[in-house]
Each structure stands twice: as structure tokens, then as C-alpha cells.
Amino acid sequence: MTTFAAAVRAPLTTERRHLAAVTFIVIGLINIFVFGLLARAGDASFELSLASASVKIPVIRVPAAPVCYALGVVAIGLGILRATVPFSPLAKRLAIAGVLACFLVSLLCWADAGAIPLNVIIISQGTITESIPLILGALAGCLCERSGVINIAIEGQLLGGAFTAAIVASAFGGLWVGLVAGSLAGGLVGVVLAVFAISYLTDQIVLGVVLNVLVLGMTNYLYDRLMSTNPNYNTGITFGSIKIPVLSQIPIIGPIFFDSNIFLYITYVAIIVIQVALFHSRWGLRVRAVGEHPTAADTVGIRVLWIRYRNVILGGLVAGIGGAYLTIGSVGTFIPDISSGFGYIALAALIFGRWTPLGALGAALLFGFCEEMALVLPTVNPALPAQIMNMAPYAATIIAVAGLVGKVRPPKADGQPYVKA
């Protein structure tokens, strides 16, 4: 059946090549005719250092409209190349990255033309802070789904982590206790997911949706009964920022990557560890074998169910940290439904990133950037309606998924419970 399905799908590659090319060209045309023609007169200017920085970098000024035209032409050129010349997989990815970069720079030029300078550092910091829960959520999904268990409950794991971290940190006055408790709460949702999906063979999509409903209901209920009546359970304490001694002094890179609270550094570690473990270790080979072909893995003596249990719970612990970030890592206080769909966006990032940690990282950063743009742009340029800017990340995702990524290939046994024959 598989080979047959592949045969039926085969014509899609040529179609896909054309589709990608058309998408590139459409993006190029948007750069030219939307951003270029509609840009207000004047230069777009970008600041590359914070006001507090010791080494100042001069403000970069570029004429907005011509830059948009030039980048539009580049994108169209890449589109024509893509349609005519066969690209290697690496070249394909570079081309996508290039076109996206053209689009984003044009967007910034258009928005900032004739307005106060945009501070690139602040935007980058914002992008990263918006992305952390998405990255951790997507990594959690990656751990689960590579072992063959669909995890739609990321949203619930984030929310559970956020609530528990806030209440434990407030009640015990210890941020680290809160972080651990948040992680464990995510892990607990992971345990429930694992027990029902692996042992009770429950439909995993149903299960994920239901766990999200359940955690939302639980946290709302407990918020009403405990937190809203007793502010001592929701004090809003947060982790402070940690400057990495030497690295944080580097211009541009320093303030973006090495001056944040503990969650950013946890995220770095999580990305590297999970990427290396999944794709460059025996551990990861076994996990992927279980996710692709559990029967074969079982035949060579890999304990399928144990690996699935372990990975689903590990994923829950990671997502729980992402949830804890939402409260004790950023705003402090818990409010009902604080995760507000981050888990679903993380799921989209996971699929968009083709079930790899690095791919998911890229997708999560893209979403984070768009979220940040929606916050920043209306302050730079009040003429832009905030709601339309808010739509941009989601519209971009649809364009990307439909035009650039298309049919993705999940782990073969994803979502199928394993029953020993």
C-alpha cells in the first residue's frame, strides 16, 4: 500500500517544483507591488545597538522603495531558477531561506519608511522571547512523534506547566521549585497521554484534544477556586536575566543571544541535546526505528512500549518547562488560558519543520518573529492596522505550508498504537 501510495503521489514532485517557483515569484511581486509601491517616501532606518550598549553601531539608513524593488527582483530571479534548474536539497532550503529573508526585509522597509528607526536588537530579543515556548513545545512534540505517538496535547502541557509553576513558585517562594514543578506538571500530562495512548490504545488525536480541554478546565477551575481568591498563590515572581560574562559584550550578537533569563539557556541545551540525541546517537536511532517501524524494532529486541513511554514523558517534561516560561519566565502571574494556542502553533511548527528539532526551531523562530512584528509595527507606524499585522504570521504560515512545504512525511508509525502480535 505504501509503495502504491508513493506511486500515486509521484507526479507531485514536478508539480511541487512549479508550485515553489510560483510561490517565490508571488512573494517577489508582493515585495515590488505591495511593499515597494506602497511604501511612504523616506528612508527606512535600523538601529543595531541598544541605548545602554558600550559600543555604538551607527544607524543604517536605506531608501525603502528601491530596496523593496531590488529584493523583489531577487526573489523572482530565484523563482525562475527554481522552475528551470533542478536544485539539490540544500540549495532548495537556502533558496527558501533567501526568499523569506527578502520578504522580511521588504516588510521591515515598507513598515519603517519615513518613520522612527527600528531597533533590530529589540526586535530580535522579542522574537526570541516569543519563540521560547514554541520551541520547547515543538521539541516536546518531536520527542513524542519520533517515537510514534502523536502529541496534540502540547497546549495542555504548556498550560499545566504554566499554572503549576506559578502556583508552586508563589506558594513556596522559590523560582527553581516552580520551574521543576512546572516541568513535572507537563510530564504528568505526558504520563496520562502515554498511559491512554500506549496502554489503553486510545485514538491519539482524540486524546490530545481531550487532554487540552481537560487541562484548560482544571486550570480555570483551580484558578477560580485558589488563585483569584488568594493572591498569595499568584504573586508574579519571575527569573532575572543572566548575562553571560564575555559573550554578552559582543556587539549585536551579545544582547540578543547571551543576555536573557535561564529559560533561553535551557532552550539552547534542549535544542542541541535533542537534535544530537535523535540523529547522532544509538538512542535516537532506536527512537526513530520505533516511530517508523515498531514491528521491525521489536524483532531486533528494542522495547517498543518502554521507548514510547519514556519519550512521551520526556516530551511532557520539556513542554512543561516551556509552560513554566509563560509565567515565571516572562509575565509572572498566571491568567486563565495563558497559553492561548501556543501549543497548537508549536504543533504547526513541528509539522512545518518536518519533525526535526532544527526545522521546528526555524519554524518557531519565524512564528515568533511574526508575533513580535505584530507587537512592534503598530507602534512604529500607527497607520498600519494592528489586526492586519496580527494576521501576517498565520497567513505566512499558510503560504509557506501550501507553497513551500506541501506534503510532509511524518514518522511512518506516528499515531498507531503498537500491539505485539
Added chain:
Amino acid sequence: MTETPATGPDPAPASAGSAAAPSAEPAETAAAETGSAETGPAETGSAETGPAEPGKSAGSRARLTGTVIIQAITQGSSAVITILAIFLALVVGAFLIAFSDPVVTKAWSTFFHYPLYALEQTWDSVSFAYSQMFEGAILNPSTVSAAFHGGSIAAIFYPLSSTCAQATPLILTGLSVAIAFQAGLFNIGAAGQWVGGAIVATWLGFGVSLPPVIHVIVCVIGAFVGGAVIGWFVGLLKARTGAHEVIVTIMLNYIMYDLLSYLLSHQTLLQEPHQTNEIAPFIANDATLAHVGGPPPQVGIGFLIAIAAAVAVAWLLSRTTTGFEFRTVGASPSAARTAGINVERSWILVMLLAGGLAGLSATTVIQGTNTQLTFNSYGTYGPDGITVALLGRARPIGVVLAGLLFGALHVGGTYVEAATLGQVPADIVQVLEGLIVLFVAAPVLIRAVFRLRSTAGTGMEAVAKGWNG
């Protein structure tokens, strides 16, 4: 039906085995799943006895029916599983109610001195909450006794009519999700499609003047179209580019929320004049759906639309070629393709219908209970639609029953919050809903808890498809 060979009941023994043999159970389970909780086992009983024992007397027929019912209970037909799942959810919910009640936790702290007092307090807390929920949603005995002493008879039916009114949009979004499930698609986007329908219905409702009855019809059709366009777009992207419908529908939800906010914050668009809030004008009186007597909530045209839609979906799925194609595509797209079915066309069409049903859900709220669109109007109809569809096993009759149950829980939740002065928040209902669907989805667990004999079926048949389609 969507059962796959791996998880679905095996039909072979049913045709070969004799009626009373336990091997006939799988077929019976499948039949009972289509029926309601009350009629399921009885129907299958007569179906069992009919062909196998044609000449037997009425007495033995009754005995056989009895055996079948007992078997259904001891082995757990899906109707029985559903009832037990609801029961188990209420038990778990009871713990939550009891142990977040300060009086109860205080009583338990002195458990070793006054054990009975602790148990009594726990029972009081839980039974009060649940009885209030029942009175709010189904029947309040005091209205019955009041009716005997000259009170209003209509008051007796007030809780039930509230339940129906609450259930109406849930049934429609549930159908939206369910029909997509039948074709193997997961429609998380009922919320966005709901907004699409609501925008069109609102605009037609206040911006256009038409003769009375025609106005209502135009608005309802407009809402259907508004939702259908959103759904169609999802299906089109899936068919043309392979974009996964889960991602596209999630993203479209956010896009539609932002679009709604944009439209509602501009006076030239949908915002009510002289308003700073995100709120649209009331729709014209002749565009509202009529109620059967009294002010809303009352059973109105909206509820009838929901029931009619359920019947239409049931007819479409079981009696038409299109419905057969949907179900075949849902069972296996590649097999459907081999059989000459245009899979892409089915995806597009089913998403169009799913969107339209979500749009109809909006109409029952905007033209029915609320008569005004605000930014918060979309509520949780979309996500609730998913749980309703899952509890209803993606079948129209199941969706109607599940919608009524959730409607009752919503009404009961609001009532109990008011009755306990906020001591038991209405959010308890969300927990109960989640638990019910969780347990229904895990019949293996229910069988283990209630010591039912296990049968061939290992789980809820796959209504949702994973990423591998």
C-alpha cells in the same frame, strides 16, 4: 462507517455464527453504536432474534432479548460504555468538587476524630453541586410542585429549553467536525468557519433590508456560504498542494479572529456607530430566528435547523454516492483512488460542507439567542464541536445526543455557579466534558474499571486520522 480492519469489529463471525453465540457480539456492538443510549440494545435484540430464530414463541424471544441486553451490559456495548464513562467522569469530578471546597478539606483534617462528619460534608458538597446542576439543566422539582399550586407550567420546561438552546450551536459545530472526520479530515477550524458565517449573517442582518421571511432565509444561507468559503479554501489547499488541514485550519482560526476584530473596530465596516467597543449593530428584527413562545432561551427555529442539519448529514452519509465516497476516502484515500473515486474532490466538498455547518452554527447564535455580534461571540463553539463530534463518534445521531449532553452541562454549570455563589465555578463542566470524552475514547479502561468481559473490539474506532492520513 469508518472502522478499519485493525480496530473495527470483525464482521465475519456475525454472519456465520448463531444468534445467541457470543461471537455475534461485534456486529451488535457496531449496530448499538449507531443507536441512542436507550434504544441501542433493544434494537439489536430484535435484529438478533429475527433471522436466527424465526419460529420461536414470544416468550423465548423475550428471553433472548433479555440475554442480549444482559450481554450488552456485561460485555460493554458502546452505549453501555458511554453511560459508564459519564458515571466515571462524574465520580472523578466529585473528588474535584469536594477537595477544592474549604469546608470539606477542613472536615477531612479532623477525619480521625470525626470520620462520619468528613464523609457527610463531602457527600453534602458533591450532592448539592450535582443536584443543582440537574435542576438547572433538566428539571427543577420545585417548578413542578409550583405548577400544581397554580404556578406556570411553562416554567417546568424552562431548564430543558435552555439546554436545547445551548445545545443548538454545539450540535452544528459538532456536525461540522464529524462530517470532516468521516472523510478522514480533522477540522480544528470550526471556530474560524463559525466567524466567517457570523460576519456574513451579521452584515446581511443589519445592512440589508428585505421582506420579513426572506430576510431570515437570506441570512441563514449567507451564514452557510460564509462558513463554507473558509472550509472550501482549506479543502482546496489540501487537494492542490497537500497542505495539512490541521495547520491550515488552526492558522485560519487566528486569521478569522483578527479579521473579526478588524471589522468590528471600524465604523465603516461592521462596528456599531458611536461605539468604541468591538461590537456590531443589532440585526434587524425581521432577520431573527423565531422562538416558540417566550423570551430566549427557548426552543426556537435554530434548534430545528440543527436537527434538520443532522438528518441531512445522516442522509448524505448513508444514502448518497457522495456520502459513500466521503466514507471510502476516510477509510483509505489510496484505496478510494484505486476504486476511481476523486479523492481531491471529496476533500474539497467535505470541507465546504463542514464550513457551511459551522456557519449555520453561527446563525443560530447571531440570529437566535444573541442577535448581536461581538468579538467574544465565537466563544468555545469550535473546540466544543470537536469534543461533541468525538463523543458522538462522528455520527449524526451521536452528535445530536452529545450536543444535548454538553448543552445540559453548560446550563447546569452556569446554574451551579450561581447557586453556590461561585463556590463551584462553571469551569467544572469543562473538566467533566474532557473526562467523559477521555473515558469514552478508552473503552479498555472502562472495561477494566467495571470488570466487564472484554470483546474483540480494542477501542473506539478511529474517527480521527493521524498525520499519515
